[in-house]
Every structure is written in structure tokens, then in C-alpha cells.
Amino acid sequence: MTLPAFSLRPPRPADAAALEAVVSDPEVALPTAAIPHPYPPGGAAEHLADLARRGAAGREIAVAIIDGPDPETGSLIGMVTLRLDGEGGAALGYVLGRAWWGRGLMTEAVRRVLLLARDHPEIARIEADVMVSNTRSAAVLTRLGFTETGRARAAFPARGREVEVRQFLLNLGNPV
Structure with missing residues (x-):
């Protein structure tokens, strides 16, 4: 499997559309805690x-996933975020357009964001909750x-409710 060409950059207002x-795709939105469906x-x-x-x-790191090797000419196809809790932890979130699923792109995009997180001494650990049925995440x-x-x-x-989640942790070893 060949990884599709992609790049990362900070999100911009022009990425809204x-x-x-x-996130308007129900297959993308419904397994998440925060993306409403239908999307307003x-x-x-x-x-x-x-x-x-x-x-x-200084409370969040957000990275746009861009289709193609040039972050200036490609289109946003997903996002990775780290929401910092101010106590050494960060909550990881990510979303990717369905057309790019199953190609290893999200794994590589999150890997690159984790490398970025290691350069932030205020992040010692990263946590993620995944809906039990979301085996891909x-x-x-x-x-x-x-x-x-x-x-x-x-x-x-x-979703307006609680759901059962699998909880994950990655210790970065950064001093807080």
C-alpha cells in the first residue's frame, strides 16, 4: 500500500468549506464526541x-491535513488536534474524510503530530477516548x-448521551 501524498499545516479560515x-458525512461525524450530525x-x-x-x-494545537505535498495548493481533508489540559495532559482528536480511509494516512498524520508534541515540554501524556465500535481509530x-x-x-x-469508550494513553516522558 502506497501512502497518498499529503502535507500538514495550521488550519485557516479559508478551510471552512x-x-x-x-464533517458533514455521517460516517465521519457519528463516531465522534463533538461533531454534530447533521452538521450546521x-x-x-x-x-x-x-x-x-x-x-x-496555548490551550490547543490544531493541524490541518492537506491533500497533496504542497500545503499551499492542496485542500483540507482532515484535522488532528491536541487539547491541552494545563496539567501535563493533552486530549487527542482526529478526523479524516472518508475518501482517504484505509490508506494509512491518518496513522502517519497523527505520528507527525506526536513528534510535534514531543517538542512541547508542557505535554507529558496524550489521552484518547474511542467509541468501542470505532475499531479503525x-x-x-x-x-x-x-x-x-x-x-x-x-x-x-x-450525540446527547454517554457512550462506552476504550481509553488510550501515550506517555511522552516530557517534564511538566
Whole structure:
């Protein structure tokens, strides 16, 4: 399997339409805790503005996954985020357009973001919760060295309920 060409860069307001197209797919949105379905028109622009504010405040690292090797000419096809808790932890989130599933792209994109996280001494550990039925996401985390630490019920606000999740942890060893 050949990995498709892609690049990473910070998300931009101009990415709103492409992001909205990705997250409007129910197969992409429904396994997530935060992406509503149906996705509200204009919601991506608001979400990107929120990411920019949290990033400027040092509370989130957001990376856009761009189709193609040139981040200036390609289109957004996914995102990876690390939401910092201020206590050495970060919650990992990621989403990828369905057309790019099954090619190893998300594993490689998250791997690159994890390398970036190692350069942030305020991040000692990264956690991720994955809906039990989301075996693809669990496989990404396992391939990247995350340890499954258990199961729990977690709030999925976009679903309006709690769901059973598998919990994963990666210790970076950074001092806090």
C-alpha cells in the first residue's frame, strides 16, 4: 500500500468549506464526541475560529491535513488536534474524510503530530477516548504505541448521551 501524498499545516479560515464537507458525512461525524450530525451550515468557520483562539491561548494545537505535498495548493481533508489540559495532559482528536480511509494516512498524520508534541515540554501524556465500535481509530492508536488503559462511559455531547469508550494513553516522558 502506497501512502497518498499529503502535507500538514495550521488550519485557516479559508478551510471552512472543505472542513464542513468532511464533517458533514455521517460516517465521519457519528463516531465522534463533538461533531454534530447533521452538521450546521457555517459551523466549520466558527469551529476554526475557536481553534485559533484556543491555539493563541496555548490551550490547543490544531493541524490541518492537506491533500497533496504542497500545503499551499492542496485542500483540507482532515484535522488532528491536541487539547491541552494545563496539567501535563493533552486530549487527542482526529478526523479524516472518508475518501482517504484505509490508506494509512491518518496513522502517519497523527505520528507527525506526536513528534510535534514531543517538542512541547508542557505535554507529558496524550489521552484518547474511542467509541468501542470505532475499531479503525483504535487501530490507529495501537499502531502508534498508545496503551489501552480501560473502558468507561464518556459524554458524547454531539450525540446527547454517554457512550462506552476504550481509553488510550501515550506517555511522552516530557517534564511538566
